[in-house]
Amino acid sequence: MVFSGGTGYARFAVWIHVSPGERIIGFWCVPVMQNSEITRLFEELADLLEIQGENPFRIRAYRNAARTLGDLPESVSQIVADTTRQLEDLPGIGKDLAAKIQTIVTTGTLPQLEELRSVVPAGVVEMLRVPGLGPKKAAALFQQLQVTSLAELKTQCESGAVAKLKGFGAKTAQSILEGLAHLEQAGQRLYLAEVEPLAEELLAHLRRVPGVTRVEAAGSFRRRRETVGDLDLLALASDSAGVMQALAGHPAVEKVLQQGETKQRVRLKLGLEMDLRVVPAESYGAALQYFTGSKDHNIVVRQRAIERGLKLNEYGLFRGETRECGATEEEVYAAVGLPWIAPELREARREFDWAISGSLPTLIEPGDLKGDLHMHTTATDGAGTIREMIEAALARGLKYIAITDHSQRVSMANGLDAGRLRKHWAEIETIRADYPHIHVLKGIECDILEDATLDLPDDVLAEAEWVLAVLHYGLKQPAAQITRRLMTAIENPHVDAIGHLTGRLIGKRPAAEMDLPAVLQGMAQQGKWLEINAHPARLDADDLTVAQARELGIPVVINSDAHSVQGFEVLKYGVYQARRGGLSAADVMNTLAWGEFHRRLQRRRRADH
DNA sequence: GCCGTTTTCGGCCCGACTGTTTTCAGTCG
Numbered sequence A: 001m002v003f004s005g006g007t008g009y010a011r012f013a014v015w016i017h018v019s020p021g022e023r024i025i026g027f028w029c030v031p032v033m034q035n036s037e038i039t040r041l042f043e044e045l046a047d048l049l050e051i052q053g054e055n056p057f058r059i060r061a062y063r064n065a066a067r068t069l070g071d072l073p074e075s076v077s078q079i080v081a082d083t084t085r086q087l088e089d090l091p092g093i094g095k096d097l098a099a100k101i102q103t104i105v106t107t108g109t110l111p112q113l114e115e116l117r118s119v120v121p122a123g124v125v126e127m128l129r130v131p132g133l134g135p136k137k138a139a140a141l142f143q144q145l146q147v148t149s150l151a152e153l154k155t156q157c158e159s160g161a162v163a164k165l166k167g168f169g170a171k172t173a174q175s176i177l178e179g180l181a182h183l184e185q186a187g188q189r190l191y192l193a194e195v196e197p198l199a200e201e202l203l204a205h206l207r208r209v210p211g212v213t214r215v216e217a218a219g220s221f222r223r224r225r226e227t228v229g230d231l232d233l234l235a236l237a238s239d240s241a242g243v244m245q246a247l248a249g250h251p252a253v254e255k256v257l258q259q260g261e262t263k264q265r266v267r268l269k270l271g272l273e274m275d276l277r278v279v280p281a282e283s284y285g286a287a288l289q290y291f292t293g294s295k296d297h298n299i300v301v302r303q304r305a306i307e308r309g310l311k312l313n314e315y316g317l318f319r320g321e322t323r324e325c326g327a328t329e330e331e332v333y334a335a336v337g338l339p340w341i342a343p344e345l346r347e348a349r350r351e352f353d354w355a356i357s358g359s360l361p362t363l364i365e366p367g368d369l370k371g372d373l374h375m376h377t378t379a380t381d382g383a384g385t386i387r388e389m390i391e392a393a394l395a396r397g398l399k400y401i402a403i404t405d406h407s408q409r410v411s412m413a414n415g416l417d418a419g420r421l422r423k424h425w426a427e428i429e430t431i432r433a434d435y436p437h438i439h440v441l442k443g444i445e446c447d448i449l450e451d452a453t454l455d456l457p458d459d460v461l462a463e464a465e466w467v468l469a470v471l472h473y474g475l476k477q478p479a480a481q482i483t484r485r486l487m488t489a490i491e492n493p494h495v496d497a498i499g500h501l502t503g504r505l506i507g508k509r510p511a512a513e514m515d516l517p518a519v520l521q522g523m524a525q526q527g528k529w530l531e532i533n534a535h536p537a538r539l540d541a542d543d544l545t546v547a548q549a550r551e552l553g554i555p556v557v558i559n560s561d562a563h564s565v566q567g568f569e570v571l572k573y574g575v576y577q578a579r580r581g582g583l584s585a586a587d588v589m590n591t592l593a594w595g596e597f598h599r600r601l602q603r604r605r606r607a608d609h
Numbered sequence B: 001g002c003c004g005t006t007t008t009c010g011g012c013c014c015g016a017c018t019g020t021t022t023t024c025a026g027t028c029g
Helices: A035-051 A056-071 A076-081 A095-107 A111-119 A122-129 A135-145 A150-159 A170-185 A192-207 A240-248 A281-292 A295-307 A329-335 A351-357 A386-395 A418-432 A479-491 A516-526 A543-552 A565-580 A594-608
Strands: A002-005 A012-018 A024-031 A212-217 A230-237 A253-259 A263-268 A273-279 A311-313 A316-319 A322-325 A400-403 A439-447 A466-470 A529-533 A556-559
Touching: A035 A056, A035 A095, A035 A111, A035 A122, A035 A135, A056 A095, A076 A095, A122 A135, A122 A150, A135 A150, A150 A170, A192 A212, A192 A230, A192 A240, A192 A565, A212 A281, A230 A240, A230 A281, A240 A253, A240 A263, A240 A273, A273 A281, A281 A295, A281 A311, A281 A316, A281 A322, A281 A329, A295 A311, A295 A329, A316 A329, A322 A329, A386 A400, A386 A418, A386 A565, A400 A594, A418 A439, A479 A516, A516 A529, A516 A543, A529 A543, A529 A565, A543 A556, A543 A565, A556 A565
Parallel strands: A230 A273, A400 A439, A439 A466, A529 A556
Antiparallel strands: A002 A012, A012 A024, A212 A230, A253 A263, A263 A273, A311 A316, A316 A322
């Protein structure tokens, strides 16, 4: 059995091993490390080694390991504690790194890291965040000018000392100053939903430029990641200077940072940077494939090219000096023995296994959604009335919705107690009779309280036609308690689905810590459905969790969490997240026509009683 | 530091742009 407790950094668990005769035979304490903390330590180690001028492949091994651990669905601490498991079975983890992980998990740190930290101050590592400053220059600044902080770096640039260093110069010093200024005011990744309207606008702008045949966005934007760090556009044009000039002249562009024959880099007023690449037609597919990434995906694709005696770059696929193909992505993938892979899957996770075995999923499309099972009205914190929300849903072509206002615990949002909720439902019943072309479910977004009870009694929940159970408060509780709360909801027969599973707000609030494999296992066993909350700041569950839900056969619903009639607009971001998790329409319950959806829901509910 | 349908050593994806050089290193994606 496992107990865990404590808060903040020093988090401890006690494993008590009990023999068949219930006698305690072992007892010890180990710090429970979040995977993200181990990832952070390995990334820091890689940065430090890079500044030290270490073997780049060794550094990459650390970064690969960090990624492997970051993508891992289960806790590394648990694998370490489990004597039947081997860290070395994980990709990119060998004997050496397994031992280092073991050390980190059991001691909370790594002697090698401590030693490096004593040689290279934290401020030097911080300099790597300055655009244009890499490990070599950071090391030179530290060794030759004793710069150990961003503040000192600024001073030394302004004094002219940096410009005098060998390999530096006036322009380098100036670009460091600009990089420092940029770091202060921006540097954050933006939500996909914040970038998408501008990206569409820029694409439309460039498509109007004479001589431009095609323009598309690549990069993390095309992969539909939750956030976008910079934007990559690819153009097929007869006159590259003309396209670049057109982009530079767009009012959204603040400054041209670089410009060459084929590549232009600009800073947008929105705060992010953007690359424009102009490529010839015969290279367009290879370039689109290349600039879409991810980097890890491309490494695998290029490796496959090498195995076949080919070389792949953004200009095409070459055998010696001869171009074999490159005009379309399809022919590039085909040449390395793969079917075309949807951009959302290109993260070097499962897509190559699927592609090779012929089991790539046909991904869900935004147009597949027929219902929305999470929205609010003026009864709590929504801006639209029941009628307004129904009419807005109808206008979007939705065939069924659930009205899910807050339960009483969410007092700030005027949450509903049993009495108000029953009146609210009675009102929904009356109003829905006026709308024969859409089915409206009497629902509730019921809080899972800090003490692992539900915010409304079972007899009330039993009257609901759709119950979404969610965490809003106490998100910083220890993982064991969060897990217990979720298990309570999962085991309650009236709960249909778990909404915004971890409560995270991207870039603002971390996900609640929990035993995710246990929670998902519980959901699979109890037949509960998992919500993908389409709000651009939530997108919770994330892509990795969604992928695990898919493997466990947990049905998914994609919901808007609309708080106004405009709130349905975000549904597509939920669909993107589902695509990144590898979901087909068949995996998502609210792609079903009403009749089939209703039968599935009733079957789920009967199975629970 | 990892890894192996050319296996236990010798590889590890590839090119654009910039600045400081005088043929290239550093940074970035």
